[in-house]
Amino acid sequence: MQTHEIRRRFLEHFVRAGHTEVPSASLVLPDPNLLFVNAGMVQFKPYFLGQEAAPFRRATSVQKCVRTGDIEEVGVTTRHNTFFQMAGNFSFGDYFKEGAITFAWELITKSQEEGGYGFDPERIWVTAYESDPEAAEIWERVAGIPKERIQFRDGKDNYWDMGVPGPGGPCSEIYYDRGPKYGKEGGPVADEDRYIEIWNLVFMQDIRGELSPKLGHAPIGTLPKKNIDTGMGVERVAMLLQGVENVYETDLLRPIIDRAEQLTGRSYGVEHTDDVRFRVIADHVRSSAMLIADGVNPGNDGRGYVLRRLLRRIVRSARILGSEKPVMAEFMKVVSDLMAPSYPELATDFRRIETVAVGEETAFLKTLSTGSRLFDETVDQVRSKGGKKIAGTDAFTLHDTYGFPIDLTLEMASEAGLEVDEAGFRSLMAEQRDRAKADAQSRKHAHADLSIYKELVDRGATEFTGFDELTSEATVLALISGGVRVPVAEAGSEVEVILDRSPLYAEAGGQIADRGSITATGGVKLRVNDVQKIAKKVWVHKATVEAGQLTEGDTVLAQADPAWRGGATQGHSGTHLVHAALRQVLGPNAVQAGSLNKPGYLRFDFNWQGQLTEGQKADIEAISNDAVAENFPVNTFVTDLPSAKKMGAMALFGENYGDEVRVVEIGGPFSMELCGGTHVQHSSQIGPITLLGEASVGSGVRRVEAFVGLDSYKYLAKERALLAGVASSLKVPSEEVPARVEQLVERLKIAEKELERTKMAAVLSSAGKFVDTAQRIGEVLLVAEAAPEGVGAGDLRTLVTDIKGRFGTQPAIVVLLGNADGKVPFVVAVTKAAQDLGIKAGDLVGAFGPSIAGRGGGKPEMAQGAGSDPAGIAAGLAAVRARVAELVG
Template sequence: MQTHEIRKRFLDHFVKAGHTEVPSASVILDDPNLLFVNAGMVQFVPYFLGQQTPPWNRAVSVQKCIRTPDIDEVGITTRHNTFFQMAGNFSFGDYFKKGAIEFAWTLLTNPVDAGGYGFDPERLWATVYLDDDEAITLWQEVAGLPAERIQRRGMADNYWSMGIPGPCGPSSEIYYDRGPEYGVEGGPEANEDRYIEIWNLVFMQNERGEGTSKEDFEILGPLPRKNIDTGMGVERVACLLQGVDNVYETDLVRPVIDLVAGIAPRGYGQGSHTDDVRYRIIADHSRTSAIIIGDGVSPGNEGRGYVLRRLLRRIIRAAKLLGVEQPIMAELMTTVRDAMGPSYPELVTDFDRIQRIAVAEETAFNRTLASGSRLFDEAAGATKAKGATVLSGSDAFTLHDTYGFPIELTLEMAAEHGLTVDEEGFRGLMAEQRARAKADAAARKQAHSDLSAYRDLVDAGPTEFTGFDELSSEARILGIFVDGERVPVVSHDSGGPAPDRVELILDRTPFYAESGGQIADEGAISGAGTSSAAKAAVTDVQKIAKTLWAHRVRVESGEFVEGDTVVAAVDPRWRHGATQGHSGTHMVHAALREVLGPNAVQAGSLNRPGYLRFDFNWQGALSEDQRSQIEEVTNQAVEADYEVNTFTTQLEKAKAMGAMALFGEQYPDQVRVVEIGGPFSIELCGGTHVHNSAQIGPVTILGESSVGSGVRRVEAYVGLDSFRHLAKERALMAGLASTLKVPSEEVPARVANLVERLRSAEKELDRLRLANARAAAVNAVAGAELVGKVRLVAQRMAGGMSAGDLRTLVGDIRGKLGSDPAVVALIAEGDEDSVPFVVAVNAAAQDLGLRANDLVKTLGAAVNGRGGGKADLAQGSGKGAAGIDAALAALRAEIDRS
């Protein structure tokens, strides 16, 4: 049975049983605890905690999940993926244990022609929590499982939580017996390779507190109602129904392995476990990377971007270790698209962007590998020069940490040089790094934001947003919150300390709540009628549970009472500027796509009155010509005075019209479309906009920069802010023209000429300084002192010399000292209080045991600095110029002792 069919049967089974099918959420959710969605229930957490009322009592989904804590173990075991599909059914206060067991058992054991999976009931086992006698009874009564195929297990195995404060409860897991060829009998307790878990039924009934492990946490009490959360591993079920040995050989993963096997000199399943692991890493990480990129992540150096970068680089490294030297990423992404597309059509529609980002990372990492290889060659050479045969753990760790070399790659390269590697030292340094990372991650974990105080208001219905049609609305106060606690009244009290946060919840409002890159409106809320003396400044507006507008205010006079009628009024100047910024963002997006092509897709934005910031996916900096074109196309559209139309339609219809949507965003069935100039710009957007493009005013692009691998940022002013910026530029140009006594149009040429003359003068000064230094060096050679058996030149040089200058000089001096043992040490007062120093040791002095990389440390200690290098040449820098003479004296003493 193909994986797509397994998904379909699961969804059909539960839809027929009255469940609402809920689409998979993006793997990226706005949750401070999660880097990626790692369980099917994540998007339902507010319902389980009772913070929000679910729109349905029963739901079913197949959720995209990503788990990366054990990324280094991928491919070693045969049942773990970084990306997996979690099929789950959910009950919110509806059915409980009996219903969950019945639904799972019938789907698993019903014949294929009856919509089931057709598993043999005699090969299914169940585990339950230690004291869950009720579940044991139900398994016997509902499923007919004999007592010997039901096992009790502790909290580590059969009590589920997210690992942080939140919902939890005992669970019951379903296992399939793969047969004696996979291990000893005795059920899941005896062998989880033979008995493979396929479904976990969580009886979610409690809320947990803080804790340090799966077994060490406090149960705070029962949830508002009992819920069901289940998770069936689609990949594991596919593995069993397709009769393959592991999850990497199922129909959606095996095509990647087959692709690589057709390219690599060593095949899959040919007796090398190490090679098979590399194949599995490539297969697993390829589809995980495609999913992550598809949901809007680009490679980077922190957070989700770092995880993606690590996955992509592990693919490339594994391929190289298999002997694949050619670029392979484009073909991998194509294979993933073809396999996964039927279930995830966004991989098809967004394929060009996904492939482009993955290929760009491959190209960049191949350059990094080349740099790392040079570092390895230096480390290997230094190891051999010492007469050693073991590459240090420190060198191996530097290769891993700086250049992303896996230890396997370092081991293989070392073997080619006749060396081994201090793996114990390497793993010790890795363990220290992991401990630091784990402590940092633990420090960032926190419980879910407590929204229960707002629950009654959320359940009562959404705030009516009137801001598309008016800037002032009469409204009723539904709730007042002071520092998160609901209160009946809040007043201005000049005699006491002001609360940190006051929020007014209204039944209707013209204030735009921050979202979609547009910051919130500012304005005021005033009392009406008998409470007309009340006035509060609105400083921010945020959404609670995406439906309730919370106005954060500063009470300036009078008092506000729950139930009072008030007037909410947006500052019209603020709103005008905000609409200019937001509409300007749409215009810049459209211009980018016109100039650069359809791959220039939005990756984030921020707009406020008079200013916009737009991030987009693109490799490499824009040329000056491209920037000028983008600015011109944008302003041509402004001048065209395009009409701005907004309307609501079905999501699929909007997409068919070509409306742009943000990657990773979830949209409702009904969406708002903003159309500017017909086909020029059409996007899904809930923000506020101008009525005609001319109202945006001039758009001035301030600059373009990188904000991460494959992501660029454009910043611009609009409207009056654009005019003010241009006025300042004009005044600056006029001042330069006056100073240079040339017309404005000649200023660039005159400045370029002055810069060139300045550079020439600086080069001449550098030449004269170096010539003087070399003359001094000749004198230094003549005055070389004999320290023991070594001819030593240890000298303070003129100020302003760089490390590069010193390196040139020590080379000249060392060459003039002949073949007798010689050491040259030069130190100078450099620029910006730096003290550069360089040491050179010739071959004869090295034979006496002198090393430049040792001697340079002696200099560094005296001038509050440090340095390093090789045996023949080393350099460093310090900050203590007062210690220069002491440094040279210490160097003489060190050589004398040798």
């Protein structure tokens, strides 16, 4: 049975049983505690936590999941996948244990002809929580499973909670016996390779405290409503129903391995080490495609770093298996063909997915080539000294200078039988940059206790009136201060105000929140500083009470600042025009990856490889301003999502849309996007759009910034004044400034080259002096001196090469230590005759390096690097002379 059919049968089974089918959520959700969705219940968390009332009593879904905590285990074992599909059925206060067990048993044992999976009931084993005899009794009574195939386990195996105080409950897991060839008898407690878990039923009935029942601690209470949360591993079921040895040989993964065999010339199933790499490719290719489809782009931290790591492991595995050419485009095409029947976005958005993956591959191949050479040299140096650990400074150099990720260094070091001073590396990383980067928006309510808002969320959504008016009469539903609900807010206090209706826009979709005021009779006045959403439906006005006393239940006037709103609508509508212009100039692959718009300013991130040309930027600006001049009407309407997509409306990747969506149309076909923000009524109201620049913000993601409206005019006026000042200084008309500046730059380049030649001649003139003062130690001539003051690393190498050449075929060593801008660049050169005596340039660096706090490396004939302590130059040179004396006896 094919995997797509397994999914279909699961959903149909539960829909027939009265469940609402819920589409898979994006792998990326605004949950501060999760990097990616990692379980089927994640999108239902607000219902289980009691933050929102569930809109249905029964639900079913097949959820996309990614777990990355054990990437290193992927391929090594045949049970780990980073991406997997979790089929689940959920009950919110409806059926409980008996219902969940009955539904599961019916599906897995019903014949395939009748729409089930057709598992042999005699090969099914189940486990139950050690304190849950009720579940065991139901299995025995409803399913007829004999007691000997029902095993009890402790909380570590058969109790579930979210890892924090909140809902939890005992589990019952369903296992399938694959037979004696896969392990010993005795059920799951004896061997989980033979007895494979396929389904976990969680009976959510408890409230856990700070200490988890998983570790033997008692729950602190009982939930008012008992819920069901189950998860069936689609890939594991496919493995069993398709009769293959492991999940990598199922219909949605084995074709990737087949393509990898063709591209590398190696065969799967011959050698274990190769098999691991084939499985890494199959797993990571699929995971990467699914992540890119949900809007993730390669980056240096967070989700982007995970994706980058997956893509780079694919490339490296393919290279080790023997592929000499790029492979990513081929692999992505296979994944698209395999997965599109269940996830059609992989086909419709294939070009973008392919572009992102291929772009990262291209960049990494350059990194891999350079970094691998340096890594090999580092390994040789460590081994030559009898060491077992690569220094943190070397790992940092690989990362910082050559873009070699630390996880790859760790992986390659392990393969070479070495360790890495990871603590030293982390310390250097901490010194280099502030790692406490935070997305302020995502953390505004990230770790707050949202239960205080539950009643308000259950009451219903805040009515947003701001599309039609800037001032609205409203009722104060609640006041919250310091995380506690309060009846009154006094003058001078900071308070969160929840109204039944509001004209103030709550931050969303890249548009920052409105500023404004809340007033009431008796001189009550609050300044609204920010507006955020709770559960996407309740507006929370963060305000300062400037005068009077506000009481829950008061009738108030809420007003959005007209000037602020006007500027914000200009910025947001301008963003839509720039997006449309980008797609006209660059094509359909230039799709949105993020945005920020506020009064007078817009920032737009989009997927694209490579820097934009000046011509492209000029065209984007011109097309955007042409649309402003056309005075296009701006129309908004609400429709269903399929209809909006059919019309061609653009959607933001990774965003979860409801059944109804709002479409913003500017100039008919010119721009049409799904958007909940505020906009101008005609495009001319945006005013001029001035592109400020374009830059990279991550692999495959570019950013343009622009001013709009009056801010655009002010910027252009400032630029005009600046140009006039330059023209006056150069004593030429403004239109001749570019040519005049070009002439001056060219003259400066000529002067700099002449100065460089003069400087180099002066440096080389000292070469003869160094040769004349060479010290003979045994058979070897040694020059170990301080370089002329101010000689940099590049000139130093030239000087040392010249000195070395003057010694001809004699055994000679040249060591020069410079002193430039507080740094100590150094170069060591060894003639062929001296190398024949066993002397290597790299070995000598270790003699003087500690004195100048420096490190470096290179080949036997030449090594170079730099130190940071000029005070140690004399001691370093003395150490070199002593080391050479040791080497030549």
